[in-house]
Amino acid sequence: MTIPFEAGSDAHKSFFCRQFIDTHQVFDPANFAWPDLTDEELQRLRSVPFWQEVYHTERRAGAIVDAFTPYVQDPEVRAAVALQGVEETRHARLIKVMIERYGLDAQEQPIETFPADLEVAFIDFGFGECLDAFLGFGAFKNARQSQFLPESMFDIFDVLMFEETRHIVFFINYMAWRERQRGLGSLRRRAKSLRFYARAASRLLGMVRRGQDAGDGKDFAITQTNLFLDGFSFRGFVEDCYRENGRRMSTFDPDLMQPKLLPGLADLALRGIDLWEKGRRFTPRRT
Numbered sequence: 001m002t003i004p005f006e007a008g009s010d011a012h013k014s015f016f017c018r019q020f021i022d023t024h025q026v027f028d029p030a031n032f033a034w035p036d037l038t039d040e041e042l043q044r045l046r047s048v049p050f051w052q053e054v055y056h057t058e059r060r061a062g063a064i065v066d067a068f069t070p071y072v073q074d075p076e077v078r079a080a081v082a083l084q085g086v087e088e089t090r091h092a093r094l095i096k097v098m099i100e101r102y103g104l105d106a107q108e109q110p111i112e113t114f115p116a117d118l119e120v121a122f123i124d125f126g127f128g129e130c131l132d133a134f135l136g137f138g139a140f141k142n143a144r145q146s147q148f149l150p151e152s153m154f155d156i157f158d159v160l161m162f163e164e165t166r167h168i169v170f171f172i173n174y175m176a177w178r179e180r181q182r183g184l185g186s187l188r189r190r191a192k193s194l195r196f197y198a199r200a201a202s203r204l205l206g207m208v209r210r211g212q213d214a215g216d217g218k219d220f221a222i223t224q225t226n227l228f229l230d231g232f233s234f235r236g237f238v239e240d241c242y243r244e245n246g247r248r249m250s251t252f253d254p255d256l257m258q259p260k261l262l263p264g265l266a267d268l269a270l271r272g273i274d275l276w277e278k279g280r281r282f283t284p285r286r287t
């Protein structure tokens with residue numbers, strides 16, 4: 001494959017913005033084929049403890065991207081970022097349609113004030129999406145395989161997953177272009193990515209802890225948790241994230257840059273686990 005432009009160049013910028021805008025899909029979540037659920041399925045859906053968090057995250061995403069849009073100097077990038085704002089706002093609407101249709105327990109919460117530097121807020125949000133999406137790929141596959149809900153519900157969630165994948169691909173390309181404009185070398189770019197990923201990971205951990213404190217897991221019946229956790233293995237989860245990332249990324253134009261750091265770390269972790277397990281198998285046990 002010959003890349004027709006240099007990463008971060010003006011030609012690259014025009015390409016990834018045009019690509020993002022041209023592949024935008026027009027739909028209204030209210031018109032989706034939302035299935036009728038059985039009592040048992042409805043109870044399962046209602047027992048998921050994170051709808052409140054998902055709804056808030058999507059509303060917050062739309063608000064951050066919309067707030068940042070007018071500050072983007074470059075008109076091509078601004079048009080693409082504006083479209084991402086439209087998609088994020090539509091995600092919140094999709095979740096709202098689901099909340100109302102199935103009577104889920106989630107309300108609108110006030111959105112916190114953003115930092116004065118909206119670009120930093122956008123970058124923090126972008127790295128957060130990269131981390132959430134990568135972990136979400138594995139979790140989504142697991143939930144789908146366990147048939148926790150009817151396949152038609154997963155088809156609807158898949159629309160959202162696809163758009164989140166669009167966003168992280170756009171974000172990675174945007175960052176490469178942005179950093180090149182600022183003359184940042186690849187070493188400093190990687191160090192910066194690591195720093196932002198660490199911030200995203202600590203926010204995610206904070207969210208998990210808050211969720212545990214608030215719900216104490218009591219709404220999420222043990223039987224349902226087991227649907228996800230039966231036979232759960234750390235290696236299996238990392239492998240699912242890695243494979244699903246590869247599968248989802250393979251549908252994008254190969255000339256677009258793609259997230260590399262998390263799949264790279266996952267690959268390293270998988271090799272490490274395999275080596276460790278191999279070593280254990282061949283180490284004679286002391287009696």
Ligand SMILES: [Fe+2]
Nearest residue numbers: 058061088091
């Ligand atoms: Fe979203």
Ligand SMILES: [Fe+2]
Nearest residue numbers: 088129164167
């Ligand atoms: Fe997104």
